[in-house]
Amino acid sequence: MDENIKKIIPFARKYDFHIVWNIFFNVLYALFSTLSFVALFPLMEVLFKMNERVVALPKYEGILELGTYGKQYLQYYITKLSEENGPEYALLLTVSLVISTFLLKNVFNYAASQHLMKLKNGVLRDLREKMFNKIIDLPISYYSEKRKGDIMARMLGDVNEVQNSFFMVLELIIKEPLTIVFAILAMLKISLELTLFVFVFIPISGFIISKIGKSLKSKSQRAQKENGYLISVVEESLTGLKVVKSYNAEPFFKKTFIDSINRLLHLNNSIGKKNNLASPMSEFMGIVVIAILLWYGGSLVLVDKTLNGALFIVYLGLAYNILTPAKAISKASYQVKNGLAAAERVFEVLEVENTIEDKVDAVELQDFKNEINLKNINFSYGEEPVLKNFSLTIPKGKTVALVGQSGSGKSTIANLLTRFYDVKNGEILIDNHNIKDVTMKSLRDLTGLVTQDSIMFNGTIKDNIRLGNLEATNEEVINALKIANAYEFVKDLPSGIDTNIGDSGNKLSGGQKQRLSIARAVLKNPPIMILDEATSALDTESERLVQDALENMMQNRTSVVIAHRLSTIQKADKIVVMQKGEIVEQGTHEELLAKGGTYSKLVMMQSFE
Template sequence: MDENLKKIIPLALNYRKDIVMNIFYNIFYAFFSTLMMVSMIPTLNVIFGLNEKITEKPVFKGMGDLKTFLEDYLNYKVTQLTAENGFEVSILFVISIIIITALLKNLTNYLALYHVTRLKNGVLRDIRERLYKVIINLPISYYSEKRKGDIMSRMLGDVNEVKNSFFQVLELVVREPLTIIFSIIAMFMISAKLSLFVFLFIPISGYIISIVGKNLRAKSKSAQEQNGIQISILDETLGGLKVVKGFNAEKIFIDKFNSSLGKLFRLSNSIGNKNNLATPLSEFLGILTIGVLLWYGGQLVIIDQSLKPTTFIAFIALAYTILTPAKAISKASYQVKSGLAAAERVFDVLEVENTITDKENAQSKTSFDSSITIENINFKYEEENILKNFSLEVPKGKTVALVGQSGSGKSTIANLLTRFYDVQDGSVKIDGTNIKDLTIESLRGLMGLVTQDSILFNDTIKNNILLGKQNASDDEIMAALKIANAYEFVMDLPNGIETNIGDSGGKLSGGQKQRLSIARAVLKNPPIMILDEATSALDTESEKFVQVALENMMEDRTSIVIAHRLSTIQKADKIVVMHKGEIVEQGTHDELLALNGTYSKLVMMQSFE
């Protein structure tokens, strides 16, 4: 059994009632499908006057005599009805058998589909639920190496492919095979000699169909990867549309997208052509078998006269009945191969090891009492060290600012403090406890974060700010907006805090978005505040207002401020100057100016007085 199929089975077993009921109804569907064809025999016999006239009610003598008993009993009823009510009633009787059988066949078909639909949609929901949980819990480092579009493709397209393809297996192993088996049993009961002749051709047909489906799984996986690339290009295009247009780069992105489209076009054609070939090929091979059957069976009817014409017609109908499930099996087997490729991509994500998790027996910390200590950290994203033997202590209630050129490792400190990344050498401690010994939830609960990029969501202002404190009242939200200097512009909006701000806050200016990010952190009111270029998107006037608000907020609070604009951190208790991952200077603003070193040069470059 395929490994991915084994992984789907435990998910499907959550809906074992639907599986059992689907199998139950499929068994009856297969039975009534065959019975409907067999019931043609007495109908044809009555129409052509070939039915045996039996006046005495037959007696059942055991299972070995079942076929003869049923035929004799039916002939007895037809003889009785014809004698008492005429030909019209007897023909209506045998036709009603076909109609009732057809009704039962289609009713059981509907009930089987009802339960398989519940099963498919339930497993689809469960996989997406698990996948989203994994996606949201995986460390940020995982996404620095992956295309977002590919992850989206796996969540949306591949999971849907699993739903649509995988549960064809129930038809492959239950419904269609049972229909074939019941038909074969009926055919053998009619004529064993004719049945054996027919089934010489079935293995040959199966072998030819399997050759056509070769390499389908590999091509399906490649097509799904191209879907991921296209979603990723589209996501990047929409996210950076101003840059694309501003640099007249439309043709570059169009060419990149069209290149992926071309690859997908060729793969889809190849996959589609093989899928399209499955039905006509299996039908042609089936008709070929029927043709041979007509040749041989015709001799049994006309020359040997060992088979009634009406029985032979029913036998042909049964043989043709086998074609429909055979076509369904060949088509479903192709779709299952696509499903296997999709499932492989889904489980690749589901089984990614999350390297940043809670230790067993991790502590839950609810207060911050003394200091943050960073000891001898070495850290690298790929090959080059970003931080080298970095050590720093941040006492409670103090503001420490990290400054330096881009790439000096400032934002990396924020990523390590929040455990977005884990330190490779050295340690980060809060009140003397290694942050790896704390639960991630309680660690991040101690911290408020305002990032360099204003990350907002397509929702109302209120719901964006409530991420800071989900049970906050409107009055608390208003107070946070005032501290962040966002109250006035929010109140000027048509619906106030209930205004939807669009995708990524696209309806707001950069400064407005940043102030809402600050309001969100203010509302959380954590003991430790991390400001990663928190005022970088503000205009000069807004920056002054927000800077005062931030200073008020940081009073008696432990703050780590990562700053590019040095004007925003001159009141910090300690300024740490970084260069290529190392501390080159530290002290107050005045002390560092007096040194006339790196900090002084940075100040001069920004024309700060």
């Protein structure tokens, strides 16, 4: 069994009820699919007056004689009806029998399809839920190496492909094979010689059809990977549309997109060609078998006279009845290959090891009481070290600012404090608890983060502010906006806090978005605040408003401020100057100016600018 089929089984087990009923109704469908053709035999016997006269009810003599018993039982009633009421009543009985078997066959097919639909849709929902939970839980480091578009393609396109193609396995192993088996059993009962003759040609047909779809799975994988790349190109182009247009880079991105869709066109055409060949090829091979049957069976009826003519017509109907499931099997087997390729990409994400998880015995941090200690930390994103033997103590209620040139490791400290990344060597302690030993929820409940990029979501101002406290009232939201100096512009908006701010907050200015992100942190009300260059992208007026908001927010809180503009951190209790991952100076603004070292030079450079 394919590994991906084994992996999908736990998802399907939740819907055992629907699987059992689907199998049950498929068995009945397959049985009545054969009986519907067998029922044609008494009809033709009545029409051509070939039926035997049976004047006594037959006796049941065991399951092995069930076919003979059924035939004689039916012939008894046909004989009785013909004698009592005339042949038209016998004809009516046999026509009703044919209609009833075809009706039941389709009723069972509908019932089986209903249960299969509920199984497929249920597993689709569960797979999407698990996939989304996984991509939300995976650490940020995972996405630094992956295209977001590819993850989206797996989440949406590949999971859909699993739903559409994968559960055809149930059709492949139950419905269609049983339809063929029941038909062949009836054919063997009618003519052993003719059926053995058919068996010579069926394996040849199957071999030819299987050759067509041999490379389908690998091509499907390549097509799905290309589809992920295509979504990435669209997503990146839309995200960076201002840059694309300002640099007149539209031709480059158009060419990248066209190259991708051309590769996808070639792959999809190749896959489609093989998929489209499956049905006509299997039907043609079936018709070839039927044609040979007509020749060979016709000679048994007309020349050898060893086969009843009416039975031969029923036999041909049964042989043709094999064609439909045979076509379905060949087509479904190709689609299952697509499903297997898609499932492989889905499970590739689901099975990624999460390197940043809570320990089994992780404890809850209830409160922050004393200090944060960073001890002898070494860290690198790749080979080049970003932090080297870094140690720092941040007492409760104090503001510590980290300054230095780009690449000195300032933002890395913010990533490590929030456990977006884990330290390689050394440890980070909050009240003597290693943050690796506490639950991430309790750690992040204690921290608030305001970054340079004010990340907003398409929704109302209220919804964006309440992310950290979903139970907050409108009054609490407005109070947070006032502390963040944001209510002055929010109150003038058409719908106030219920105003939609657009995709990524694109209806607002940079300064307005930044003040909203501060309001979000204020409403969360954590004891530890981390500000990662929160004013570096703002104009002077916006910076003043945001700086006032930050000072309001930092009152009575422990704050770690990562700053580019030194004018914003002059009131910090301690300023730590970093260079190439190491601390070169630390002290208050006045103390560091008096030293005339690195900090003093940075201040002079910014003053000159």
